[in-house]
Amino acid sequence: MPKQTAQQKKALEDFFSALAASGDFMAALASGTLGDKELAQIQLAGQGAQLALVPRDAKDFLRLLTHHPMVAPATLSTAVAHYKYQHKSITNSHRQQKRSLAEALGLKKDPCSCKELQAQGVHIIYCSQSDDTPFKCGTTLVDQGNEGLVKGCEPILAVPADDTWYVVPPGASVIFLGAEGKVELVVLRHCCAAWPNLIDYVNEVIAKAVEDCHNCCPNHGGTLVQYGWNAGPCHARIFGLECAECDRKILGVFALSWNLLTAALPKEVIEPTLAAIAAADLPVMASQGNVQDTRYQLQLPGGPLTFNTAERAPAEGTIHTDKLFAPYALNWVTQHEVKDGQVNPQLTGGNYVDVSLRVVVKCATDTIMTMCPKFKHGTTVSCPGVLRQGTAINFSTHIKVAYAKAAEKEGFDLKTFQGPVA
Numbered sequence: 001m002p003k004q005t006a007q008q009k010k011a012l013e014d015f016f017s018a019l020a021a022s023g024d025f026m027a028a029l030a031s032g033t034l035g036d037k038e039l040a041q042i043q044l045a046g047q048g049a050q051l052a053l054v055p056r057d058a059k060d061f062l063r064l065l066t067h068h069p070m071v072a073p074a075t076l077s078t079a080v081a082h083y084k085y086q087h088k089s090i091t092n093s094h095r096q097q098k099r100s101l102a103e104a105l106g107l108k109k110d111p112c113s114c115k116e117l118q119a120q121g122v123h124i125i126y127c128s129q130s131d132d133t134p135f136k137c138g139t140t141l142v143d144q145g146n147e148g149l150v151k152g153c154e155p156i157l158a159v160p161a162d163d164t165w166y167v168v169p170p171g172a173s174v175i176f177l178g179a180e181g182k183v184e185l186v187v188l189r190h191c192c193a194a195w196p197n198l199i200d201y202v203n204e205v206i207a208k209a210v211e212d213c214h215n216c217c218p219n220h221g222g223t224l225v226q227y228g229w230n231a232g233p234c235h236a237r238i239f240g241l242e243c244a245e246c247d248r249k250i251l252g253v254f255a256l257s258w259n260l261l262t263a264a265l266p267k268e269v270i271e272p273t274l275a276a277i278a279a280a281d282l283p284v285m286a287s288q289g290n291v292q293d294t295r296y297q298l299q300l301p302g303g304p305l306t307f308n309t310a311e312r313a314p315a316e317g318t319i320h321t322d323k324l325f326a327p328y329a330l331n332w333v334t335q336h337e338v339k340d341g342q343v344n345p346q347l348t349g350g351n352y353v354d355v356s357l358r359v360v361v362k363c364a365t366d367t368i369m370t371m372c373p374k375f376k377h378g379t380t381v382s383c384p385g386v387l388r389q390g391t392a393i394n395f396s397t398h399i400k401v402a403y404a405k406a407a408e409k410e411g412f413d414l415k416t417f418q419g420p421v422a
Contacts, residue, residue: 004068008052012064012071015049020076029079032086034058104194107259111267114175114183122173122188125166129184129356129375141380143360145347149381159353159360159380166357170364175266176357183268183328184375185354187361188368191264199366202256202334205249206389257391261330261368269328269370276326331392333367340385350382363388 019025019041028038042061046054055061065072065080102108118124140153150156160167168174168187176185192199262270338345352361356375361367371377373394382388 009071011049011051012068015045015051016065016068016072016076018045018048020073020079026075026079029083030086032083032090034061034083101195101198105192105260106263109263111263111265111270114177114181114266114268117173117175117188117266122175124175124177127166127176127178127184127357127359129178129354129372133355133376135355135376137376141353141355141378143347143349143351143380145344146349146381146383149349149383157355159351161358164358166359168359168361170362176359181268183266183370184357184372185359185361186265186269186368186370188264189364190366191260191368192366198256199334202253202391203389205253206334206391209250254391254393257332258393261332261370261393264368265330265370273326273328273330280326327372328370329373329392329394330370331368331390333363333365333369333388333390335387335389336363336365336367337387338385339387340383343383343385348383348386349380350386350388351380353378353380 022041022045025038025041028034039057042055042058055064062080062084065077069077112120114124135157136155138155140150140156142150142156142158144158144160147156147158159165171189173188174186175183178184262274336348336350338348348363350363352363352369352371353359354361354371354375354377356377360380361369
């Protein structure tokens with residue numbers, strides 16, 4: 001190492017002394033955590049001391065102190081030694097938390113087959129799916145007994161319509177198989193039962209995203225927040241990224257949803273879905289300035305858990321069908337709660353209906369589902385005072401088309417993407 005000049009030594013002394021004089025910085029070292037605030041302090045102190053090379057992160061700062069221990073105040077050296085010990089303990093604790101979470105949710109395992117899930121207690125029902133029904137797209141769905149919620153609406157369908165319909169109770173997990181064993185509908189309950197605080201965290205992030213979009217569509221009975229790549233409004237097609245202040249948390253929630261869904265749902269669903277995603281060649285979910293393929297973080301009350309190698313999610317009340325490029329749509333209901341004590345808990349509404357299958361799925365917290373989007377389906381009108389929220393991962397054909405057009409633009413690069421492509 002070249003001999004240090006007097007000027008360089010003086011700059012280092014000033015730099016280390018400025019940090020040692022900061023009570024907040026020393027307290028952060030004692031806690032074993034150096035965050036964005038402390039990084040800003042390090043850079044400000046480096047600029048004030050006129051260091052030739054200002055540390056860019058905590059590792060640079062620690063490396064600098066290791067190389068020049070004689071010019072640092074003893075109090076700072078002692079605090080850094082304590083920080084390293086604390087940081088190692090925190091890192092080990094987080095690693096154990098991640099391992100426990102992954103094992104509890106089955107995130108490390110390959111998806112099971114329908115037969116394997118049946119052996120674990122999931123019911124299998126054979127059915128026939130047909131779009132040859134008298135119920136047309138645009139029909140309002142409502143639960144039997146809740147017809148008063150849709151006075152003046154025409155046409156309506158009160159479900160179950162007759163005794164040929166199947167109702168999935170709130171606690172039941174069921175797989176519906178059609179012709180030649182094809183999966184038509186899957187309902188799995190309590191996949192996050194071992195980590196209830198994780199559901200609470202997800203609901204907090206969703207509620208914040210909904211609050212940020214409050215009153216964007218004041219005449220709508222619910223709130224839909226789109227995240228990731230989008231194709232713009234129908235009258236002005238562009239390809240770009242939805243963004244919000246809580247980007248990192250939303251990305252984490254969707255990545256968690258994706259990894260949970262792909263681990264819990266049958267491989268007969270996941271394998272063709274992954275194949276369709278690969279064929280579409282779309283990017284993974286991203287936010288402005290953050291378009292990497294892997295890594296997500298969950299900001300849990302006990303501290304952040306970062307999954308460095310985990311995959312991110314893919315890009316993006318009436319009877320309707322959906323035009324998607326994948327054979328299945330996936331969703332996770334994270335909250336279904338009666339807030340109004342006057343509501344009959346048996347008639348909350350907000351239940352999923354597959355009209356083509358003649359199936360009603362009673363909504364419940366922590367429910368994972370997959371369905372065939374090309375068939376008629378919808379959700380029954382929800383009672384006022386009932387809160388229902390969750391995540392849905394769809395594979396919209398128009399986003400695939402918009403991406404293909406944007407990719408043709410000269411100079412378009414996902415890794416350096418900054419704004420929409422018209």
